Amino acid sequence: MSISSNIQEIVNRVEAELNATSDAEGGPSSETAATLHVLSIGAIHGGNASVEWRDYMSLFAKTPEELARLIPTDGTEGDASMREARAYLVRNGVCGPGTIMTLPTTVTTKLDL
Numbered sequence: 001m002s003i004s005s006n007i008q009e010i011v012n013r014v015e016a017e018l019n020a021t022s023d024a025e026g027g028p029s030s031e032t033a034a035t036l037h038v039l040s041i042g043a044i045h046g047g048n049a050s051v052e053w054r055d056y057m058s059l060f061a062k063t064p065e066e067l068a069r070l071i072p073t074d075g076t077e078g079d080a081s082m083r084e085a086r087a088y089l090v091r092n093g094v095c096g097p098g099t100i101m102t103l104p105t106t107v108t109t110k111l112d113l
Contacts, residue, residue: 002112003069006060007089007104010036014100033097035059040093048072048086056090069111085110 010032017030039059042052048071057070068074069082070089076082088106095102 001062002109003060003066004104004107004109004112006062006066007107010059011101011103014097018097028097030097030100033095033100036093036100036103037096040090043090044094048077053090056093057086060089065113069113081110 014030014033014036017032018028021030022028036056036059039052039056043050043056046052054067054071058067061067061070065074069076070086072082072086085107089103089111092103092105092107093100
């Protein structure tokens with residue numbers, strides 16, 4: 001698995017949750033999107049050395065190496081392309097459930113190991 005695959009898995013989960021609740025009273029909803037929203041706001045305000053940043057990025061990591069790339073403690077913190085990708089990943093998480101499909105936008109495979 002790769003970080004980009006992990007991100008896409010989250011997008012797919014949000015989409016499935018939205019589809020499953022589309023006929024429910026009150027319109028579609030996604031618990032995953034709501035979690036992303038709350039954690040991404042915390043990450044933005046906390047910064048990349050915060051517990052909130054780690055909590056948010058842990059959603060997209062399945063291995064310690066992936067988490068190290070995302071928080072970043074793997075030596076890539078100065079890589080401009082990866083810094084931008086991390087910033088977009090957090091920024092895109094603030095979106096509401098209907099626009100969470102943009103989560104991989106500008107991140108693509110830049111963070112993959």
